[in-house]
Amino acid sequence: MAESARTYPPAARVGVPEAPPAQDDPARCAPAPLDGDIAGAVAAFLGEFFADRRAAVEERPPDDAADAGGGLDTVLDAEFQSEVVARLAEFTLSGGKRIRPVFAWWGWRAAGGTADGPAAHAALRAASALELVHACALIQDDVMDGSVLRRGRAALHAAVAEQHRRSRWSGGSGRYGESVAVLAGDLALVWADDMLDEALEELGARGGARVPWRRMRTELIAGQFLDLRAQAGRQESPDAALRVDRLKTAAYSVERPLHLGAALAGAGGGLVAALRGYGAGIGTAFQLRDDLLGLYGDPAVTGKPVGEDLREGKRTLLLALGVERALARGDAESAAALRDGAGEPELTAADAARLAALLEALGARAAVEERIARLVDEGLAHIRGAPMPGEARRALETMAVQAGTRIR
C-alpha cells in the first residue's frame, strides 16, 4: 500500500454505504474538501483498508520474497478470512459516529492542515486507524463484561460461540467464542498500527505523530484496567471515578485524537497544549453526560436499558458523589441503598428509577451537571487564545457544546 500515491478511495469498489461527495462526478480527479463528510470518508478509508488486506492475502504466493509494499505476502487460510477477518471488517465498517477520527481531523485542521489534496487524505487515513483501535477496545470489552449485545446485534464473541454451537464443534462454545474475540481484538490492534504506518509513509511525516499514538494506546489499556479495578474494589472516591473518565474517555477519545491530528500537521507545543487542555475537559464532560443519560435519558435514544451502569457496578462520578453526600449528611440508609444497588445484577427498572430519584434528592445529579458545565467552559477556554483557522475553531466549539449536552 505504501508504493502508490492515494486518491480518494472508490467507495463503490469497497462496498461502503456512505458514498463520499467527491464520487458524484466520476470524471473529477481533484477530491472535494473533507470537512463536509468526515465520517463518510473515514468509512471509505476503512473499507479500502480491508479490501486491500483481503486482496493482498488472496493474491500473493506464500513464499514471494519480493517483500515490497505494506501488504501481506502470506496466504491466509479461508477460515481465518471468513471467521475472523470478515467479522472484524463487518464490525469496524458498521461502527458509529467515528468520533475519534473526527476529533483527529479537527486537530489536523486546527494546526493548519489542508482541507483537501493528498496530504489531507493521508492525514484522515491515519486518523481512521483510530477506529481499529476502538474496534479492539469494544470487542475485548464485551468479552470482559460478558455483554452479548453490541449495537443491537450479537457481540462478536457471542456470534462466534453460536457458530461453534451450531457446528457442534469440540470443546466449550463460550470459551471458544471468547478466545476468537480476543484474537480478533489483537488483530484490530496490530492492523491499526499497520494502517497508521502506511498513512504516515504517504504523508512523509512520522516521528511526531507516533508520540500521541503510543501514549493513547497505553492510556486506553490503563483506563480499561482501572475501570475493572474500581468495580472489583468497589472504589467510592469521586477522584477515582474521574481518573477512569480522564484516561478511558477523555484521553483516548478526544485529547489524543486531537493531539494526533495536530502532530500530523507538525503543530508546536503551544497549540498541542491548548488542544489537549480542550480535549481533557470536553472528553470528561462527554463521559459525565453519558453517565447521566444512562440513568435519566431515554433508552430508545441511548440504546441501552436504564440503569445498566448501576447493574454492572460501574463506578461513575454520579454514584461516588451520591454516596459521599449521603455519608456527609449521616444518611446511612441512602448510602447503603446506593452501595447495594451498584453491581446488583438483578437490579430492576423500578430499582434503578428509585436510585435515580435518590441521587437527584442527594444533589448528585445537579453536582454532575455543574461539573459538566465547568468542564466545557474550561475546555473552551483552552482554545480561546490559540491561533487556528475559523472552520476548526467553529467545529471544536460546536463539538464542545454537543459533548456537554448529548452527542451519542
Next chain:
Amino acid sequence: MAESARTYPPAARVGVPEAPPAQDDPARCAPAPLDGDIAGAVAAFLGEFFADRRAAVEERPPDDAADAGGGLDTVLDAEFQSEVVARLAEFTLSGGKRIRPVFAWWGWRAAGGTADGPAAHAALRAASALELVHACALIQDDVMDGSVLRRGRAALHAAVAEQHRRSRWSGGSGRYGESVAVLAGDLALVWADDMLDEALEELGARGGARVPWRRMRTELIAGQFLDLRAQAGRQESPDAALRVDRLKTAAYSVERPLHLGAALAGAGGGLVAALRGYGAGIGTAFQLRDDLLGLYGDPAVTGKPVGEDLREGKRTLLLALGVERALARGDAESAAALRDGAGEPELTAADAARLAALLEALGARAAVEERIARLVDEGLAHIRGAPMPGEARRALETMAVQAGTRIR
C-alpha cells in the same frame, strides 16, 4: 527514549540477572561484540525498557505538553503499575532462551550488520521487542487454554485471580484474572511496537524492517486462530497440522525474526529469500521435534507432563499421520483409539504411553523423524549459496541442527 544515543545498558541498574560480558570492566566504554551473549544483552535491553517506562510515568506531570521523546507523559496509577506493569515486567524478564531475538540477531549479522557499536545495539534492541510480542502470545494463550501454570509458576491470569480472591474483591475472581491478563497481553503488544519504533529511530532505518514486523504479527494471530480452530473442528489432515506449524512456529519464531534482522541491515531480496527459506524449514522442524518430545521426551527436561498435547486435543502432524496410517490400513480400532484420546481431559499417563506406542507401531513417529531430517536439509540448502559472514553461517548451521534435535 529517542533523543539520546544509547550505550550498552547498565544491567546492574535495571536488575537483570545475566550481566553482559561488557560489564566486567566498568571503566570500558566501547561495548564488546554481542555475538557471545545475545540472550543476556536482550534481557538487559528489556530490563532497561521497563525501567525507562516506569521512570517516565512516575516523574512526568500528567499535563506536560512538551511531548518530546518516546516515553509517556501520563502519570499512571499505582495500581496499574503494581498490578499490571510489574507483572508484565516480571513475566518478560524471567523469560526463556530469547530464541526469536537470537534468530533476528543472526539475520542482522548474515546481512552484514556489525557485531558491535551503536547500530548493532540498536538492532538488537529492535530484535528484543520480539520478546514483548511473545509475552502477549503466552499470556493470552494461557487464558485461552485455561492453563494455570507457566514456567513452573502461576500463569498471569491465575496469579491475578488469586489476588482478587485473597482481597475479597467484588465479582468473579476467574473472570477478573482473565480480563486483566488480556489487557496485560495488549499492553505487551503495544509496548513491543513502541520498543521497536524507538530502536528504529536510533538506527535511522525504518521502512524495510516494518514489513516483516507487520507480517509476523498477523501470521502469529492467524496461526493461533487456526490452532484453536483445528482443535474445535477436530481437523485430521496432515496439511492442516503443518499449516499451523508453519504460521504459529516457523513464521513467527524463525522466519520473520531472521527477516526482521536482515531488513534492519538493509538486506536485498535474494538474501531475505534465502533466510526465509531456511526459517520456514528449520522453524517447522523445531515444532515437530517439540511435538515428539512432548510424547517421547523426558518430562523433567521438557517441563511438561507426557501427553499434554494429546490431552489438550492439539492437532499435531504426529497425530494426523497416525490416524491417516491407521485408516489406510483399515485399522479402525487404532484410528478410534487415537481420535478418542485426542482432547480427552482425563487421559492418564498410562493412556498416553499406550497411544505413544500405537503411534510408533503405525510408523507415525518415524515419518515425523524423516520429515524433520528433510526439513533441516531443505532449510540448510537455502542458505548454502547465499553470501554471508562465516560467523553467521556457522551460527545458523548450529541452530538448524539444534532445532532438529532439541533446543528447548
